[in-house]
Amino acid sequence: WQQAMGSHTAGGSQAPPPPPAAAGGGETQRTQYPYVTGTSVIALKYKDGVIMACDTGASYGSTLRYKSVERIKAVGKHSLIGASGDLSDHMWDDGNSLGPKEIHSYLTRVMYNRRNKFDPLWNSLVLGGVKKGPKGDEKYLGMVNMIGTHFEENHIATGFGNHLAIPILRAEWHEDMTFEEAVKLVEKCLLVLLYRDRSSINKFQIAKITAEGSTIYPPYSLKTYWGFSHFENPAQGAVGSW
């Protein structure tokens, strides 16, 4: 996919480039380009349900344009959806009480069919929920992306989180974490993303879903660490400008 974001020469355009003219046939929509985008979403299963977190930023190309965007929404009584990618393509809530697995299936069909028409919804969606099943309260966590790839897992991350957060989650996630452990793990991932993902901002939102229902907490910021001695004077003792 062509990178629609990213700045070019110094002082050059920050806005994403306009999409090219559709090749052939006027009415058929072709592959779009994302304009206003959200970055990673992280989620994991813990003892009481599923915890989901992301930052509250939306970028317009390389500009951090909006800083208080809610990218995690409750859907029905049993699920949460976290969305990364184009903000305008977010799914809406039609108020029925499908369980998380059903919603995941529905979203997968929608995303895949749009992809087949070369008109994707430019998102990676994370779906978490808890619903009563035959074996009691069943936790569910899955994701679906713009090309229709979908799967279920104990921990999920989208966007840059795939590269930076998943290794941490694989190493430190375990069955039946407490809420406190889950929050700490998620914050560890969020901090790494804040340091290393250009499009993340220091304002996060955590949400959880349990058998009782979903809770989306108000946004907050994390402390960052810059105290390495090498950060203060990296060019000391360097040969030349490197």
Add this chain to the structure above:
Amino acid sequence: MAAAHACSSAAAAGEAPTTGEHRMGTTIVGVCYDGGVVLGADSRTSTGMYVANRASDKITQLTDNVYVCRSGSVSAHAIFKIEAFSLLFSHAVNEHGKGRAQFLGISSRFFFCPGRAYIDGWKKAADTQVISDYVRYFLHQHTIQLGQPATVKVASNLIRLLAYQNKNMLQAGMIVGGWDKYEGGQIFSVPLGGTILRQPFAIGGSGSSYLYALLDHEWKEGMSQEEAEKFVVKVVSLAMARDGASGGVVRTVTINADGVKRNFYPGDKLPLWHEEMEPQNSFLDILAARSPDPMVQ
């Protein structure tokens, strides 16, 4: 559960994060104050959307009294080849009082042969670091030959020569700032293409787009050293708040008759701007401190 992480990441993250050329999408600033100059810069170097270095140093020393802020590409693929080795400049010492000799053309007592530099090999965007390394080397020779510190004008013009004569292959926007005994504190802007402009203040890099209006509104002549430094930190951190390509810490270098002072303002010590919040150790502290008003469905 086989996870198809690789596929999803490519679509969501866009260009592969590590194969992009290193770019210093940047915010660089230089201001003159009453008695010297303050140079400031952010510290983020990115490859694509990945932050390769969150604490890089973009303010580089050229001589004891002249520093340069670098923005542009930092790929290591260009090779410079200097054609003419003799770089004797007719300059300042004798000409100063007599009305300026043009740096390039008009010679007087000294034989003047400008060095010509061109890129050999790969035609990739070149290295702001290579430019500053060459200029440091030239200035070192020049200082020895001249018998006294180089002027800021000479340093800026050397940067300009390299930038101009290799304009097709370079992507470098630089701000040169320093102090010398003739003209005091000076700031020279050398943007893409090799223009040279002396200015009371200069901004550059991708983050500078967010600062033009701010500086038009808030710049004033004759600030004190403290005011100027505070101003630079404020301005760079505002750009960092909005430019995804800028971030990290703010570094400043203050140059005046007494010498050079480097300062370091880590990310957690910068002021908070609109929609930014007071940082916490963890969300758990917030929960423990008060009962929040969650939006329960």
